[in-house]
Amino acid sequence: MAEIGIGIIGGGYMGKAHAVAMSAVGSIFDTPLRPRLEMVSASSPASAEGYRAAYGFARAAQDWQELVNDPRVEAIIIASPQNTHRAAAEAAFALGKPVFCEKPLGASLEDSRAMVAAAKASGCVNMIGFNYIRTPASQAARKMLADGVIGDITYFKGEHTEDFLADPKAPATWRTTGRANGTMGDLAPHMINAALALMGPITKVSAEIETVHKARPGGAVTNDDHGQMMCRFANGAMGHMYFSRIATGRKMGYAYEIHGTKGAIRFDQEDQNALWLYLMDEPEEMRGFRKILTGPAHPDYLPFCQGPGHGTGYQDQIIIEAKDFLTAIHSGRSVWPTFQDGLEVMQVVEAAWSAAQSGTWTEIPN
Amino acid sequence: MAEIGIGIIGGGYMGKAHAVAMSAVGSIFDTPLRPRLEMVSASSPASAEGYRAAYGFARAAQDWQELVNDPRVEAIIIASPQNTHRAAAEAAFALGKPVFCEKPLGASLEDSRAMVAAAKASGCVNMIGFNYIRTPASQAARKMLADGVIGDITYFKGEHTEDFLADPKAPATWRTTGRANGTMGDLAPHMINAALALMGPITKVSAEIETVHKARPGGAVTNDDHGQMMCRFANGAMGHMYFSRIATGRKMGYAYEIHGTKGAIRFDQEDQNALWLYLMDEPEEMRGFRKILTGPAHPDYLPFCQGPGHGTGYQDQIIIEAKDFLTAIHSGRSVWPTFQDGLEVMQVVEAAWSAAQSGTWTEIPN
Amino acid sequence: MAEIGIGIIGGGYMGKAHAVAMSAVGSIFDTPLRPRLEMVSASSPASAEGYRAAYGFARAAQDWQELVNDPRVEAIIIASPQNTHRAAAEAAFALGKPVFCEKPLGASLEDSRAMVAAAKASGCVNMIGFNYIRTPASQAARKMLADGVIGDITYFKGEHTEDFLADPKAPATWRTTGRANGTMGDLAPHMINAALALMGPITKVSAEIETVHKARPGGAVTNDDHGQMMCRFANGAMGHMYFSRIATGRKMGYAYEIHGTKGAIRFDQEDQNALWLYLMDEPEEMRGFRKILTGPAHPDYLPFCQGPGHGTGYQDQIIIEAKDFLTAIHSGRSVWPTFQDGLEVMQVVEAAWSAAQSGTWTEIPN
Amino acid sequence: MAEIGIGIIGGGYMGKAHAVAMSAVGSIFDTPLRPRLEMVSASSPASAEGYRAAYGFARAAQDWQELVNDPRVEAIIIASPQNTHRAAAEAAFALGKPVFCEKPLGASLEDSRAMVAAAKASGCVNMIGFNYIRTPASQAARKMLADGVIGDITYFKGEHTEDFLADPKAPATWRTTGRANGTMGDLAPHMINAALALMGPITKVSAEIETVHKARPGGAVTNDDHGQMMCRFANGAMGHMYFSRIATGRKMGYAYEIHGTKGAIRFDQEDQNALWLYLMDEPEEMRGFRKILTGPAHPDYLPFCQGPGHGTGYQDQIIIEAKDFLTAIHSGRSVWPTFQDGLEVMQVVEAAWSAAQSGTWTEIPN
Numbered sequence A, B, C, D: 001m002a003e004i005g006i007g008i009i010g011g012g013y014m015g016k017a018h019a020v021a022m023s024a025v026g027s028i029f030d031t032p033l034r035p036r037l038e039m040v041s042a043s044s045p046a047s048a049e050g051y052r053a054a055y056g057f058a059r060a061a062q063d064w065q066e067l068v069n070d071p072r073v074e075a076i077i078i079a080s081p082q083n084t085h086r087a088a089a090e091a092a093f094a095l096g097k098p099v100f101c102e103k104p105l106g107a108s109l110e111d112s113r114a115m116v117a118a119a120k121a122s123g124c125v126n127m128i129g130f131n132y133i134r135t136p137a138s139q140a141a142r143k144m145l146a147d148g149v150i151g152d153i154t155y156f157k158g159e160h161t162e163d164f165l166a167d168p169k170a171p172a173t174w175r176t177t178g179r180a181n182g183t184m185g186d187l188a189p190h191m192i193n194a195a196l197a198l199m200g201p202i203t204k205v206s207a208e209i210e211t212v213h214k215a216r217p218g219g220a221v222t223n224d225d226h227g228q229m230m231c232r233f234a235n236g237a238m239g240h241m242y243f244s245r246i247a248t249g250r251k252m253g254y255a256y257e258i259h260g261t262k263g264a265i266r267f268d269q270e271d272q273n274a275l276w277l278y279l280m281d282e283p284e285e286m287r288g289f290r291k292i293l294t295g296p297a298h299p300d301y302l303p304f305c306q307g308p309g310h311g312t313g314y315q316d317q318i319i320i321e322a323k324d325f326l327t328a329i330h331s332g333r334s335v336w337p338t339f340q341d342g343l344e345v346m347q348v349v350e351a352a353w354s355a356a357q358s359g360t361w362t363e364i365p366n
């Protein structure tokens, strides 16, 4: 079995999740390529050393440049803040190294475009971290939609709602400044990605974006608390999405409901092991939304557990990403979702900002 | 106990519901005024006679004019198609008789304005049939919002979704022609009323309205299958509503979710005896949406049953309306919701049509 | 349309429900026989007069004897305490009058046997008030079971749980003394009836019955707070039932779950308009419990509302009973459930007491 | 950081889960002791070699004896069939090595007693694999009960239900013979453990145990398909448990509902990230079961994810076990649940068999 040296930039929330994933993925998926936790970098050498010890990396880097340049680092995971994504990715691609980058692709549309260009120019494997779409349930939903199980789609409703800033007295932090850290920059990409993955391209949007609590203990808030968009899909369906970090009561409100001519699908990440399906073609007295518990019959479930209904969790999504990234590297062919998918999400985000400004519909070029 | 002679125009779906309500309301609410089923009219004398016998009216009328003019008919319920509402109401008011009119108020904004004017000019008691807001659960929600239980509202999401025309092969009927019979004309008013009742005035909307299935067996479809609007409330909150008759799987999808700075409220008419409440002010490990079952502690529940969780149903909403109508007549003072409330709903519907046309935001004068 | 004079003994909780039902049933079900609220009796002439006025009866009786004997009272509803059921029923049957009796049939097994004997001897129509089994959802469940939709049954789990005495500091009342007013006497009959109706005869039981809070403010508690039984059905299935008035959090916990070789059915009265069905014969990735909302396709729903998912409530169950009672009288043939069904329930209750005493299994003769 | 060599006996369903857990636990919990996947054994050297390669062990053993005796194997996980548990554990303890043993403790009560004796005699750390009680939700429930949040308990209802043998045509396998592989031997221990952990000791049981489908394609079935018991707890509460492998529609039906004098708790493993709590001490109009989503405020959640509601899954339970096992080894002090807890479960299982035989109550000595 071949080994590959992994370098992770950032050891925080997501850096840890990816380190864990790389430790576990081999035994779970019996991957042909086995990751070796080679190096980790962070905002300081000291914190990098702390992460090294905690997660079991061989070495800590002085900075991300050292990590990217290290010859034993053969694949790179970017799990540092959005404004670091572009430089790190470009450097890695320049050296011909595959890159997995956390969402959002870049801190801006411009960064994102540059990153896609660099990826393409290099020919390297590239992937973006939209983990929620990787649950067995959402993968199953995607497959059902592709198979036409619920017919032609007429309406898509999506949301990504959390409430970590619902309390107006919650203090200002780095999250409350910088467009890339606001709701549209930080939370919306997950659900926009879901919309694109499940429904196909969006052609236009009309939107509102707003900072509700403009000042918090500790400072002014300069980015958005919530936003919504009406949208139109290339398949003709009407749609709506809502994004919020002040949606009191919602913890992981990544949810969608899709209506088609033959049925409907409903999902809520807060109960991530269930997928709701309605099929019109049943005797009237027996029709209803059925709650399907994920199990071995659904994508990427079996390697975690032989029993249906036993459930996967957040960390498992990252492990599935790790498997896909290793598979891509092994075969030399990027697998969905790539940087290009990350860019397409950014284009919708950008269009939403423009529509929110103008108060009218903004077209999205494809 | 005083008696009052009731005349009902229309004996179909809603005419029956009101006839039943008037039969039952006295014993349920021990009303001071007791209704007497005096007369019913319909589209033909024969059908009126059929309704008379079935529902137990004393007499059937030749037409609605006869009914309105009959001296023993002392209060009038209009449960005939939208295009008949105005003339009947105006005639009744001209004779100084109280009127309960089914939603939507009129077949058009113009009709609705005229009806409000006639009501005001006459000084008669007037009421409109927004029954869903009358469930004990939605009344309780309204009270909680008014009491500030969930703080300042930041977002309102509402829908009125059903699927009786979801099947593209369902035949064309009278429902598939005429703006007043489309989704915006027929279903949207209920949820718009809810939004106004729970949240207060809407100041502007941006909307989409669409006929998805333009032809059905038996003819062309000339009114809308679904529509959505983003909206802004006078209290500053952002909002969204979706209306559909093709929302596969939804049967009575009158649902809302409201987020505030101190909590959240959720309701779905498909489980009309439950209200979901989230309160932020709890120890973190014990916070969660609680499912409150309606009971004697909630408005208008106790008269139906002494036991909590035993549940009320659709017909009971109409009985609550009957109680309120009788109370209004008895006291001589209209009770909410009046024709004016019906008009305010129509203004939002109208603004939505205009916004859908222009692709921009339309202000709603108040 | 023929009329029939109704006399109701008792004007409390259930007396009112039946008065309302008799006021509404004609217009809802278009019954051939139309009830006339002729007479009501209560524990005193004064209270009877109060009920008369409130519910709209023609006359109040001095006592139940006067009511039963009155020639214009042609059918009798017994809605007074359990210890009055037998005498009233026997008197009515002696005069050849049909009787609807609230559950439980009698205050004891002996009373119940006598009542069945009197009913049989008289040849009169007789019926017992198991209203919960009358919801459209439970009627649909019963039909599905009879049709073999879920195959051969292997397990039945039932409960009737409420929490009106969960608080140990709730005061003693008449409900806390007298075996017939305890949990087994008062609540259990509903669920035992459901078990028999859905599953067929019970052949033996093993049980526990207990008074948890033996003293309450105001006095000693002399009847049972909760009880459970394991049981075996004639169809071979294993079963369990739990009954409680101290099941904190449960308001109307009349619930069952039934597993068969081809599927499963689940129901909870707290969401009485939904029936959950699981069918094994589906592709594995699409299997799940479906939540069927009741609608016109289910028994006795359409007369209440043309729209599915609009829902029926507690009072509507009593209206369905009224329809069935009138139908029985009209045809001269008792309809399910009759006094005999009430007696069969009492036999199971009695066997449970005996089993609880002996600590072993008690057979139920059939 | 100290390292410890892990040997796992068995590489199937649970052997894999433990191998994965040992790969991931260090980085998730930053454990002071870091596991090294030293050796794996299986039913044949060839299959052991396959597991070695797949899960990343250093070496494969010829048989479990070699593994236990190997000096670099410093701690042992037994994940082989029940009939191998005793011999392997005894051998390990004889060498002074800590042992984690999958549930049930032994294949019989006798084995289990011997294992506890061996553990005690050796003074070695010992632990048993009741993973379901380790979810953040069930740990939180356990804490709430211990803290008296819902007062004095009056009733406990538990079940462990699955449906992998619900289809009568599912073929006979090794699972369908041998008492230790039947429902009481294999599934019941999890829920009995939960009952003991949440409620404290059980003093007596009355039970039924049954083989419903006595023959299957491929052979006779010699162990039990389902069973139930009524039980009494030392704290005075009444209880019931149901265990089944033929509960059609149930996939991971590890569920409990507990009623107390101040509230109630409900949990269902099929939605393992939610805990339902009812508190009586709330204004009546606001009372209801609240759905608490697990998050950083609950035990053992934070190391998996900083965001509440993001969810943990089946594999994560095994990782929590691995953390606790390492912690125990590091401190030299066994942590709950130990072999003794496994034995106490077996005593209840044994009592159930005896009660099922006799048809009466069987006392459990403590």
Ligand SMILES: NC(=O)C1=CN([C@@H]2O[C@H](COP(=O)(O)OP(=O)(O)OC[C@H]3O[C@@H](n4cnc5c(N)ncnc54)[C@H](O)[C@@H]3O)[C@@H](O)[C@H]2O)C=CC1
Pocket: A009, A010, A011, A012, A013, A014, A015, A041, A042, A043, A044, A047, A063, A064, A078, A079, A080, A081, A082, A084, A102, A103, A104, A129, A130, A131, A186
């Ligand atoms: N897929 C998902 O569900 C989530 C994705 N994210 C994304 O992951 C990325 C990281 O976010 P978090 O882990 O939440 O942040 P965090 O603040 O928890 O961790 C950031 C890490 O980056 C390191 N870092 C900062 N500047 C650096 C630099 N110049 N060079 C090297 N390392 C540097 C910090 O030392 C820290 O270890 C972001 O792009 C974020 O949008 C974050 C949370 C969830």
Ligand SMILES: NC(=O)C1=CN([C@@H]2O[C@H](COP(=O)(O)OP(=O)(O)OC[C@H]3O[C@@H](n4cnc5c(N)ncnc54)[C@H](O)[C@@H]3O)[C@@H](O)[C@H]2O)C=CC1
Pocket: B009, B010, B011, B012, B013, B014, B015, B041, B042, B043, B044, B047, B063, B064, B078, B079, B080, B081, B082, B084, B102, B103, B104, B129, B130, B131, B186
């Ligand atoms: N609040 C609610 O939940 C609902 C309200 N409605 C509203 O109730 C009204 C009636 O609708 P449905 O009962 O569904 O219709 P329907 O078609 O079931 O019944 C209409 C009745 O009006 C009678 N009618 C028609 N033209 C008439 C005329 N010129 N004079 C006298 N009677 C005439 C018909 O004979 C029939 O009895 C409409 O305004 C509708 O929007 C309808 C359904 C639900």
Ligand SMILES: NC(=O)C1=CN([C@@H]2O[C@H](COP(=O)(O)OP(=O)(O)OC[C@H]3O[C@@H](n4cnc5c(N)ncnc54)[C@H](O)[C@@H]3O)[C@@H](O)[C@H]2O)C=CC1
Pocket: C009, C010, C011, C012, C013, C014, C015, C041, C042, C043, C044, C047, C063, C064, C078, C079, C080, C081, C082, C084, C102, C103, C104, C129, C130, C131, C186
């Ligand atoms: N089906 C169901 O869901 C329910 C059935 N019930 C049953 O209904 C019956 C009545 O119970 P509730 O209405 O709850 O009691 P309640 O206490 O509310 O009313 C009892 C009525 O009986 C009258 N009464 C008492 N003694 C009488 C006598 N000797 N002669 C004439 N009237 C007399 C009282 O004046 C009162 O009007 C009981 O058998 C009870 O088990 C009660 C509640 C629910």
Ligand SMILES: NC(=O)C1=CN([C@@H]2O[C@H](COP(=O)(O)OP(=O)(O)OC[C@H]3O[C@@H](n4cnc5c(N)ncnc54)[C@H](O)[C@@H]3O)[C@@H](O)[C@H]2O)C=CC1
Pocket: D009, D010, D011, D012, D013, D014, D015, D041, D042, D043, D044, D047, D063, D064, D078, D079, D080, D081, D082, D084, D102, D103, D104, D129, D130, D131, D186
């Ligand atoms: N905690 C939980 O949720 C679960 C616990 N279990 C328990 O885990 C244990 C293993 O069960 P599964 O993994 O499901 O079985 P399995 O059949 O999937 O794997 C059993 C493993 O044991 C090995 N084995 C068999 N005989 C052996 C021997 N004499 N020496 C060494 N290895 C031997 C086999 O080669 C195989 O690798 C059982 O005690 C079972 O009750 C099983 C499933 C779930």
